[in-house]
Amino acid sequence: MATDTLPPPTSAGPAISLVDVVKDFGGAGARDAAVVRGVSLAIGEGEFFSLLGPSGCGKTTTLRMIAGFEEPTSGQILLHGRDMVGVPANRRDINMVFQSYALFPHLSVADNVAFGLRRKRVPKEELRDRVEKILRTVELADKADRRPRQLSGGQQQRVALARALVNRPRALLLDEPLGALDLKLRQTMQLELKRIQREVGITFVYVTHDQAEALTMSDRIAVMNQGLVEQVGPPQEVYERPATAFVAGFIGTSNLIGGPLTSVAAGTGVLDLGGGQRVTVPLRGSLAAGEAVELTVRPEKITLTTGPADSASQVRGTVREVVYLGTSTSYTVDTSTGAEMTVFQPNDGTACASPSRGDTVWLSWATDHSYLLNPAPAPAATAVADPVSLTSR
């Protein structure tokens, strides 16, 4: 399958590069007010790359600029090293799968899929073969004569995918393509998309606001917030080592702990909270005692015990809420400092304690599971200034 799907790349560089791309719909060019405020990315050949962020973070606008539906206010968009700014969408060797699928309602499934090939004047024989082949790939060969509205949402979604892939684009852009499907179908389609991407070997740029979806499918994720990229990395890295408080909070549940370092020794720093309570965190760069830091710890890394565990990081609190989730139980704990933290304990019999509401518990975790966050960008930095603050997002 992969043998005839891709023309060889013209250069060894990234498939898609964005260099300091700004998009301001107001047209004033004021960077702070823009929807996209200076995004730089390098997306590799054959990569499944996700743009993840809340609505309004600029991810869809970024995708539309790559597609050619919007022109950047400033910056460069390079496709295999060629500057694409000013090249209209119909001259770009990139195809898009729309959130609403945007299938042509007046054409059959086969004609929808053949649309791009016909515009490129692909010979009839080849056209028929390619349409047939791609419809088999998306398992819709028997629906070729149907109209889009005779198909289910999931089937329409696959037609949209086939209609784009049949052109063998240099890159495929997907704008929340699974957003309209129900959970079960969405999970099936996630794996399906990943399989198809592996099969055709085309670069996928995938826009989503669903962190689980991004984690499931992506080779790398760019987490966007307020028009900027906060972190780029493989799913595991983005989850385990979030760069900023925003990333930590947006991907999964995380507990944020902030405050001044009480002591620094051998690459680790300690925040002493008194009464035997402390948090230990591995440090990067040179930080001295007294400097304010912010760190994160994931709920599933925390162990609950009834007494102090003599761990490098341990905090005392009162259980406020217990929620049974099937594979795990979620505890909301009011800590002695007044903040709340979330803890997930697996329901596999290994949990040390199963406290109920109102019980006093100790939360402890290994030093490696405390992860130091980069200082937040200027406007959001004020919250860290409090002596010690613990929050869970």
Next chain:
Amino acid sequence: MERAVRTDLPGLTRRRRRPGEALGPYLMILPGWLWLAAFFVTPVIVMVSLSLQTGNFIDGFRQTFHFGTYADMVRTYHVQLVRSLVYGVAATVACAAVGYPVAYWIAFRAGRHKSVFLFLMLLPFFVSFVIRTQSWNVVLADHGVLLGPLKDIGLLPADFHLLATPYAVIGGLTYNFLPFMVLPVYVALERVDPKVIEASTDLYASRAGTFLRVVLPLSLPGVFAGVLLTFVPACADYVNAGILGGPSTTMIGNIIQTEYFTNLDYPGASALSFVLMGALLLAVFTYARTLGTDEVLEAAAR
């Protein structure tokens, strides 16, 4: 988390049906049916009966089931009948040619002023049909505001005239029925999903290609409706030919009017009306067949 909620509580989930509830929809449509029965079906039956009678106005008409009237009328007035259909087609084509770009522009380019432009287009139609047509008479007069100056500076020969020509009549028909074309086309264009247009661009279609292969096919249901709404009344119209036309542009509507009100030949006028109705139905069904209405309506129903 999931909680079990009882949904089978009697009296909460099952609403008791009030007697006669099933009749509701029929009761609602009843006034409409009565109206149609009284003011559409009855006159048609009366007219069919009238068209088969013989006699004259002075001595009275008697029912004789004389189908010959139909043949007589077609033989006598086939020229005007064909002319009406030709003028109707011409006016419809002109309406489409002028109206489609207008609808397209309002739907895609007028931005947030759409309703303003739609209103402006409808504004002349707040004036009476006859007065509006009569004002064309003034504009197109041999030495009126349009032709006068052109003749004075020698651009047109002195004996040039527009009134009483087919052009004047077809022009008048086009003008008077234009909104009936623009509105349905506008509605169809307005419903075209902008994402579908983007998808077409994304799939390498040029602007012209996108229009021909996506926008135009998707707006055809509107054009179809517009054609019906202009062609049928344009063919049967007698005001435009009466005011802007001459003896050589008489349409079937004028003949029916004269036969009925001047010659008092009620059977003849009735027969001619049904001939026109038959011709129009035939034309419309042929048109629908050629265009594949199923497809068109299917696209409209999406």
